[in-house]
Amino acid sequence: AGPLTPRPRQPAAPSAPSGSQRQLEPSPAQVREEIATIAEAFRLTQCGSPPTSVEGLRQTRDTLSKHLQSDYREVRLLLDRYNLTAISLQEVEKRLCQLTGEDDKEEYDEDEDEGDDGDGEGDDGSDGDFDDGSAGPFVDAE
Structure with a gap:
């Protein structure tokens, strides 16, 4: 098996999709179309320099367009997920x-807690809290 051997697709998600999620795997027809597109691109690249005829340029454009559309669909599915x-x-x-x-x-109002935060350093501009307003995970609950 050389580097151009297609690898089987892995499932999009390890669990079965719920009713609210779309099926993210391509249909068998889409897979066949993608394989045919890749095979055609491979064939065109193995025949020497690409054809310079109008028909050859159209074939190359169509092949590249199919690849782009396939990549776009894949990215779109990832964005949807x-x-x-x-x-x-x-x-x-x-x-x-x-x-x-x-x-x-x-919303946490940081203005209420401005000033000396009791750390013995006066008003250093910080309130001693984390950005989310909590005092952190190491504060004893009273």
């Missing part, structure tokens, strides 16, 4: 806020 993941995370965050009774619209 990312967007679905981002939306799912936002929904989980909203649901957690509902379950814990926290209002997700409440």
